[in-house]
Amino acid sequence: MKIIKTEQLKIRFECINGCSNCCRLSGGYVYLTEDEAAAIARFMETGEDLFLNWFVRWIDEKLALVDGPEENCIFLEDGKCTVYPVRPKQCRTYPFWPENMKTNERWALTKQMCPGIGKGRLFSTEEIAAILKGKDLDSER
Numbered sequence: 001m002k003i004i005k006t007e008q009l010k011i012r013f014e015c016i017n018g019c020s021n022c023c024r025l026s027g028g029y030v031y032l033t034e035d036e037a038a039a040i041a042r043f044m045e046t047g048e049d050l051f052l053n054w055f056v057r058w059i060d061e062k063l064a065l066v067d068g069p070e071e072n073c074i075f076l077e078d079g080k081c082t083v084y085p086v087r088p089k090q091c092r093t094y095p096f097w098p099e100n101m102k103t104n105e106r107w108a109l110t111k112q113m114c115p116g117i118g119k120g121r122l123f124s125t126e127e128i129a130a131i132l133k134g135k136d137l138d139s140e141r
């Protein structure tokens with residue numbers, strides 16, 4: 001996987017309370033696994049069948065949430081994630097997505113979008129590499 005230079009991978013990050021920019025990335029998809037869909041269904045107490053009928057669709061043979069109003073995340077309400085404790089890994093690992101870190105230009109755009117980059121605790125090169133490989137990012141919103 002090609003990512004920006006190693007020495008640039010020590011990055012401060014903390015999700016900023018009240019921000020929901022990454023829940024409003026229009027044109028993008030929130031992909032989730034079947035296990036994550038089941039966890040959200042349990043959290044919402046909807047039942048899995050109902051959840052799969054109402055809240056997800058298939059995009060390129062991958063499960064994704066349907067869009068909410070104005071292409072925001074369907075679970076964004078009053079600027080807050082209503083399924084936060086069981087949000088998909090895609091949400092838990094933002095902004096450290098491989099596509100965001102492929103080039104300096106792409107990372108610069110991500111920094112413009114995410115005010116939490118440059119704040120909070122320092123993530124080491126090793127932690128960022130692990131997140132890029134799929135480890136969960138443990139940050140609070």
Ligand code: SF4
Nearest residue numbers: 015016019022114116
């Ligand atoms: S991860 Fe960044 S863009 Fe997303 S809500 Fe937190 S501060 Fe905002």
